[in-house]
Amino acid sequence: MHPIRVGLVGTGYAAKVRAESLQADARAQLVAVAGHTIDKARAFSETYAAQPAASWMELVNRAELDLLVIATINRDHGPIARAALQAGKHVVVEYPLALEWAEAEALVSLAHQQNKLLHVEHIELLSGIHQAVQTALAEIGTPLYVRYTNLNAQRPAPQKWTYSLDQFGFPFMGAVSRIHRLTNLFGRVATVTGQARFWHESAESDQYTSCLCTAQLRFANGLVAEVVYGKGEAIWRSARTLEIHAAEGGIFVDGEQGTLVQANQTRSLEMGSRRGLFAKDTAMVLDYLTTGAPLYVSLDASLYALKVADAIRRSAETGRTIELE
Template sequence: MTETNTTTTELIKAGIVGTGYAASQRADTLQKDWRSHLVAISSHTLTRAQAFAQTYETSFIDSWQQLIEHPDIDVVFICTINCDHGVIARAALETGKHVVTEYPLSLNPSEAESLIALAQAKGKLLHVEHIELLGGLHQALLQFLPKIGKPFYARYVTMVPKKPAPKRWTYHPELFGFPFKAALPHVHRFTNLFGQVASVSCQSQFWSNCEYYKACLCNGQMRFQNGLIEGFPLTISHFCN
């Protein structure tokens, strides 16, 4: 027998802050599941909000502050610039909403810890999306790592070439955050595999152009308590004008 939705009271009513790729993936998933309903979205840019709302046949709200106050919304999906994650999550939790946010939870570790405590005190869901741990690559590592013996060195490289470097928020230090914070899920792959980190060292260089950087090069190294050394180079953008 096919299960169908019979009453609107069963619906999880959601609001989305943001209109980018992550927001579109959330909207697609919400609309495909009969247990959920996308009530409204908000964005920094009105024209993007209007276009997004039209695509997904939902309403748009002028600001995220108004969205989290919406009485018909149960859960807020945060899919906007990194620097706003913490403040939106706190406001939503204090309003009594459940929260699902893209990584990072906050650019400030102390604020992230306080948000976890707030969610526990309020009895609300606070989920930070780390989809890499669910992917085929990581699952294969988990499966075959015990078969290769004890590793002593691991390396992870991320390169994102763009020419010319776009003036997007991901190239703005204050909006995006330090690259290794923004790349937290990649780091999380190794902590999930190898456990506690004993020490961390890092060097970075940025090629700036007013508020935005044209390129950055970050090299980090983590030493794990089990003796493993992990090199973690991260390159974003390009090295020419």
């Protein structure tokens, strides 16, 4: 059986680690790469012994490719995935699947119709941090309150697509992993209330220098979660923390350090490493395609997290609480 022949869209960090993972696995062959420009595609391809492509459309139309990996700006995920599925290719895409929930839902239906793999990367679920928290939940009883904070102070704000609403999307959709971590741990969401503020370079510019978004999620099981996401010049101190308060204890994560607190003990959690997660995701995709082994995340779970994120966006725009259940 020939190796799975892969086309890659993107030349940034995620594309680099994907290329390294594919190159290291005999079950796959990285055939061609498309970038933002042909020069970037050419330079990237030379490193990984692949062929440069003038555009992602060229990759979609190459009949010899079995799989397309999408690691480019968020805005283009949906259109590229649709074209690749329509061309009869399997698709792996970095989150989010699309910047509109309805578009993502349509792509899932298309993948089923075409009988092709559509896998959305959610490596946060593979991380040692997430798995340590998931394991420790059994020790603290019924979760009551969660506070999840992701703040990134950047001064000056970079002139990058990640600071563009058009290209990155509404922050909780572009960074939907923050929502997916919670829905994976705690289940269905009943209502959401969201707020968002952006500091733009100018009144005419889509590019912003800072954003700050908050959301309150009320889960179907009664848990209340507050989520904070912000980046840029208006943020003066970076923070990556998760607090889970429950009936019989709490879990507290600060960066890569975790602590479990109960009435009679306080102990550190073994958090493991965040290294090698793209390689693990890639290996599981190849396992699925070659042996049918199950993946670690379902399309339904990924789609549901995006639905919650979209509800936060609608709440922020309208000032209303949105009911999901």
